[in-house]
Amino acid sequence: MIRITSHSLTSEPLFHLRAGDASYVFCVFHGFLLHLYCGPAVEDDDLTHLLVKVGHDSVVPRPADTPEGWFSLDIAPQEFPVYGTGDYRPSALLIRRADGSAATSLRYVSHEVLAGKPAIDAQPAVHAREDEADTLAVTLCDPGSGVTVRLYYTAMRALPAVIRRAAVENPTNSPVTVERCASASLDIAAWMEPAELLHLWGTWGRERTVERTPLAHGTVSVSSRRGASSHHHNPFAALVTAHTTETAGPAIGLSLVYAGNFEIAADTDPFGSIRFTAGIESTDFAWRLEAGESFVTPEAVLSISGEGLGKMSRTFHRLWREHLCRGEWAGKVRPVLVNNWEATYFNFDSEKLLAIARDAAACGIEMLVMDDGWFGTRNDDRSSLGDWFVNEEKLPGGLRPLVEQINALGLKFGIWFEPEMISPRSRLFEAHPDWALGTPGRDKSVARSQYVLDMTRPDVRDYLFETISGVLSSANIEYVKWDFNRNLTEAASATLPPERQGEVMHRYVLGLYDLLERITSAFPHLLLEGCSSGGGRFDPAMLYYSPQYWTSDDTDAMERLDIQLGTSFVYPASAMSCHVSASPNHQTRRETSFETRGHVAMGGAFGYELDLTTLTDGEKDLIRRQVADYHRYYDLINRGDLYRLILPGDTVNGKTGRFAAWMTVSADRSEALVTFVVIRASIHPVYVLRLEGLDPAASYREESTGAVYAGSTLMRAGINLTSARRGGWVDGSSAVMHFMRV
Ligand code: GLA
Numbered sequence: 130m131i132r133i134t135s136h137s138l139t140s141e142p143l144f145h146l147r148a149g150d151a152s153y154v155f156c157v158f159h160g161f162l163l164h165l166y167c168g169p170a171v172e173d174d175d176l177t178h179l180l181v182k183v184g185h186d187s188v189v190p191r192p193a194d195t196p197e198g199w200f201s202l203d204i205a206p207q208e209f210p211v212y213g214t215g216d217y218r219p220s221a222l223l224i225r226r227a228d229g230s231a232a233t234s235l236r237y238v239s240h241e242v243l244a245g246k247p248a249i250d251a252q253p254a255v256h257a258r259e260d261e262a263d264t265l266a267v268t269l270c271d272p273g274s275g276v277t278v279r280l281y282y283t284a285m286r287a288l289p290a291v292i293r294r295a296a297v298e299n300p301t302n303s304p305v306t307v308e309r310c311a312s313a314s315l316d317i318a319a320w321m322e323p324a325e326l327l328h329l330w331g332t333w334g335r336e337r338t339v340e341r342t343p344l345a346h347g348t349v350s351v352s353s354r355r356g357a358s359s360h361h362h363n364p365f366a367a368l369v370t371a372h373t374t375e376t377a378g379p380a381i382g383l384s385l386v387y388a389g390n391f392e393i394a395a396d397t398d399p400f401g402s403i404r405f406t407a408g409i410e411s412t413d414f415a416w417r418l419e420a421g422e423s424f425v426t427p428e429a430v431l432s433i434s435g436e437g438l439g440k441m442s443r444t445f446h447r448l449w450r451e452h453l454c455r456g457e458w459a460g461k462v463r464p465v466l467v468n469n470w471e472a473t474y475f476n477f478d479s480e481k482l483l484a485i486a487r488d489a490a491a492c493g494i495e496m497l498v499m500d501d502g503w504f505g506t507r508n509d510d511r512s513s514l515g516d517w518f519v520n521e522e523k524l525p526g527g528l529r530p531l532v533e534q535i536n537a538l539g540l541k542f543g544i545w546f547e548p549e550m551i552s553p554r555s556r557l558f559e560a561h562p563d564w565a566l567g568t569p570g571r572d573k574s575v576a577r578s579q580y581v582l583d584m585t586r587p588d589v590r591d592y593l594f595e596t597i598s599g600v601l602s603s604a605n606i607e608y609v610k611w612d613f614n615r616n617l618t619e620a621a622s623a624t625l626p627p628e629r630q631g632e633v634m635h636r637y638v639l640g641l642y643d644l645l646e647r648i649t650s651a652f653p654h655l656l657l658e659g660c661s662s663g664g665g666r667f668d669p670a671m672l673y674y675s676p677q678y679w680t681s682d683d684t685d686a687m688e689r690l691d692i693q694l695g696t697s698f699v700y701p702a703s704a705m706s707c708h709v710s711a712s713p714n715h716q717t718r719r720e721t722s723f724e725t726r727g728h729v730a731m732g733g734a735f736g737y738e739l740d741l742t743t744l745t746d747g748e749k750d751l752i753r754r755q756v757a758d759y760h761r762y763y764d765l766i767n768r769g770d771l772y773r774l775i776l777p778g779d780t781v782n783g784k785t786g787r788f789a790a791w792m793t794v795s796a797d798r799s800e801a802l803v804t805f806v807v808i809r810a811s812i813h814p815v816y817v818l819r820l821e822g823l824d825p826a827a828s829y830r831e832e833s834t835g836a837v838y839a840g841s842t843l844m845r846a847g848i849n850l851t852s853a854r855r856g857g858w859v860d861g862s863s864a865v866m867h868f869m870r871v
Contacts, residue, residue: 131242131263131284136177142240144265145174146282149444151289151433153282155208159195160236162208162267162280164316167291168379169435179318180205181400190215206316206402209269209280209295211235212309218404219348219396221295221311223411226274227303235269235278242266246283246292250425252642253386253673255283255292255452262286275301276418285452288444289433296425299418306631307416311408312385313429319401321379323371326351326395327438329363329695334683334716336360336664337695339776343371344403350394352410356581356617356634357661358388358668365699366393368405373437375773376821380434380441383407384699386453387427388670389638390414413620415631427670438698439821443770446701450768453669454676454704456649458656462763463677463703463734464495464541465756466608471684471710472740475502475509478523479531488741490538492749493756496608497535498543498736505555511578514550515557517596532604543608543656544600548593549641550579550614557592564589566633568619576615584640585622585633594647601652611645611675613661638670645674658706658734667696667704677706677734684710684738685717686729687808687861690777690789693732702793703767705733709755711740723748725863727755728804731766732791735759762867765802769793772821777808782815794822798840799870801829805850806863814858819847820868829868837871 136143141157147170154165154176165176182199183189189201192215202216212220213232224233243266245259264283270276276299283292293313299305317324324344328351329337342349351366353359364385372378383405385391390410397403407429416424430448434440450459467489469477477499486497504520505513519527532542551558551565558565558580565580567573573580582589600606620633649657657675659666663682671678678700681692689707696705707730712720730736737752744752774790775781781788787810792803805818823829825841831848838848854864 130286131265132174133240133242134174136175138177141237143175143177144240146265146284146291148284148291148433149287149289151291153284153291153431153433157237158205159192159200161192161202161205162235162237162269164206164208167315167317167381167431167433168320169433181402183400204398204400206318207314209235209278209311209314210404211271218398219394219406220309221314221406221408222278222297223307223309224271224274224276224297225306225308227305231308232273233271234273235271238268238270238277240265240267249281249294249296251646252425252427252639253453253670254428255386255430255448256455257283257285257452260286261452274305276305285448288448290444290448291431291433292428293431294426294428296423297418298423299420302420304417304419307418307424308414309411310416310424310426311406312426313383313408313431314404314406317368317381317403317405321368321370321403322401324395324397324403325369325371326366327369327380327698328366328393329698331360333360333662333665334681335688336667336681336692337363337698338691339695339698339778341369344395344397346397346399348394348396350392352390352392354390354410354412356389356620356637357613357666358391358670359616360662360665363699364391364393364668366395367438367441368395368403369438375439376437378437380438381405382432382434382441382445382699384430384432384445384669385427386430386669386673387638388641388666388668390634409635413631413634416635417628417632430669439772442698445699446771449669449672450701450703454672456676457654459676462760463656465493465759466496466498466543466736467494467741468498468500468610468708468736468738470500471715471738475507477502479525482531483534484742485740486535486538486540488744488749490540492741492752494540494737494752496541496543498545498608498610500545500610501547501612503544512552512554514547514552514579515555515582517546517600528600528604528606532606536605541607542605543610544606545610545612546597547612547614548597548644549582549584551582552579563623566617566620566622568621571619574618579615581615581617583622583624584644585636586624586640590640590644593644597648598651601655607654608656608658610658610660610679613666642670649674664692664696667700672700672704677704680705680707680733683716684708685714685719686721686726687719688717689729690806690808693729694773694776694789694791697771697773697791701767702733702771706736707731707733708736708738710738721861723751725806725861727751728863728865729806731755731759731762731865732804762802765793765795765800769795769802770822774803774818774821784811787811788816790818792820792822798822798824798827801868803866803868804863805866807858807860810858810860810862814851816850816853816858817847818850820844823868824870827870830871832867832869843868
């Protein structure tokens with residue numbers, strides 16, 4: 130809902146966006162757009178009393194045409210601050226004019242309410258019907274240059290989420306260059322004290338580790354300059370207070386729907402106001418706008434919670450599941466798959482794959498995925514990327530006979546690609562050395578012996594579309610794992626003029642989107658799984674095309690607790706691909722029971738990643754049971770509400786890092802599934818676990834024991850697990866408990 134009134138100071142418009150149980154309020158003041166509030170819903174329409182009125186001194190300039198002596202852009206809370214006209218804090222926009230000047234100013238021109246959530250351009254975006262959301266578009270103009278900026282705000286009706294983006298247009302006769310343009314910026318007042326930034330950092334094999342850092346005067350930020358959203362920082366951060374917990378306190382989560390370079394920053398000014406800004410990272414960004422051209426930012430999504438981090442996450446989960454992921458597979462039950470990567474690495478042929486497939490079929494597994502190594506002369510990772518032609522030495526007769534035999538076993542078939550890459554040792558590179566990104570006169574850096582294709586080029590994308598389509602049409606291929614194993618360096622394009630080389634990083638991402646759109650439109654039944662050396666590009670933009678993403682190359686169940694629960698801060702279980710792999714684990718050498726590996730992998734899109742032909746009959750029986758459980762609990766896990774009960778880093782009863790526990794509850798609260806893992810056991814343990822999200826007035830029966838508990842008891846007093854495991858709790862042991870309302 131969007132309520133537009135005029136406020137008491139200057140009678141200019143005041144906008145109150147109600148999204149679920151959250152409010153987002155801003156107003157126009159002498160043409161400037163001022164931020165007033167973002168948080169749990171408030172009723173008061175005129176929040177201009179919140180404006181801080183600081184007596185002037187020489188270091189805070191004042192706009193020449195505002196009568197109020199107290200008003201300075203350097204102090205005022207703003208919606209889209211610009212560079213060079215009196216606000217010295219980090220700006221959302223910097224436009225350089227043809228004369229070289231960079232001072233920019235923005236003044237309100239008009240506003241418009243749009244039904245639902247209109248599509249603005251071809252970039253990935255949240256979608257919502259007319260009865261699900263309302264959109265406000267505010268047009269501003271820089272009087273000095275004539276450039277206009279249109280800010281879009283969508284308020285979801287049923288969710289406390291506000292979605293923002295900006296479009297810059299150059300209606301003038303001379304070119305300008307956009308050197309910085311955020312998707313969203315908002316100045317949060319002192320009510321969030323003492324403030325912290327919660328974010329997800331990592332690297333290969335340990336993606337999305339949760340970190341909370343106190344804000345200090347100055348800027349705290351997370352970013353990527355890698356050409357991908359990256360393992361290192363996820364394009365997400367939340368403003369919280371030091372007192373915010375999973376279940377209480379304010380949290381404003383900000384997630385950028387973008388797969389490329391980004392920056393999310395929180396800058397604290399001397400008056401305690403926090404400028405929260407998110408958008409494309411500007412180090413290597415300069416977008417030239419010729420007369421009549423426009424630039425549209427990626428989307429920024431705010432999840433607003435007054436009741437802790439759990440609620441912030443659940444809002445993101447619902448939003449991504451129901452309003453971001455598209456296509457047939459967004460809501461459909463995903464097949465249990467077995468992937469041959471950790472089973473064989475590059476060393477496989479049709480016979481080996483068929484042997485795995487036969488065991489898979491006997492265990493109830495539903496799809497075989499053939500990973501890296503099926504094309505060109507790729508027997509290790511040093512060649513052939515770009516040569517998407519079947520290696521008939523490994524797969525005699527090509528894909529069709531293999532896929533037919535796999536289908537005959539009752540299994541679907543999936544295949545791996547790394548479309549955006551090119552090996553220096555490939556037929557493609559011999560034919561088109563200029564198709565790799567590179568700066569003239571400089572060596573190209575290598576990573577995993579490969580270069581990156583210039584995705585800004587339509588001819589490169591056409592080649593990829595044709596060759597990938599050829600493979601996908603050659604047999605009954607129902608799934609693609611779309612990998613991306615290195616980051617960009619020397620990012621220049623052979624086809625762009627010098628004044629447009631600052632556009633390469635963003636054009637690369639737009640080119641990627643274009644190819645993904647073409648492939649998903651041409652093959653609408655395909656299930657796409659994203660991957661980037663594990664979860665190196667696990668972001669909402671990629672989820673728009675691929676509803677599931679390989680969470681991490683680290684498949685160790687204990688490490689996965691950190692990774693999956695960290696990922697769950699922003700992304701739902703249905704998006705996280707999680708596999709049972711071998712023990713000892715290939716990455717950590719740790720041994721974990723088959724049962725616990727299954728319990729942990731059940732936290733997402735479930736599958737196996739090990740050589741089934743080497744398993745014992747007992748292990749194969751366990752797989753049958755795990756697959757059956759996955760189907761039984763599919764709805765609960767993938768469509769239910771997640772509650773994180775204990776994070777692996779939490780301190781419980783004086784000991785840190787000993788447990789993890791989480792649960793999912795069905796929307797009607799009639800059913801819940803609780804997973805409890807003992808990371809490291811101790812003597813005389815006492816394990817009492819308090820549950821969340823149940824109906825306090827209902828009673829629940831726990832399936833394995835038949836015991837009945839009141840919902841209020843389970844949530845307030847807890848359930849005693851101390852003696853709940855036969856054989857006692859040992860390192861890496863786990864339990865799953867299923868509760869049904871009676
Ligand atoms: C990446 C992926 C792995 C696997 C290999 C194949 O590392 O994350 O899952 O597909 O590439 O080379």
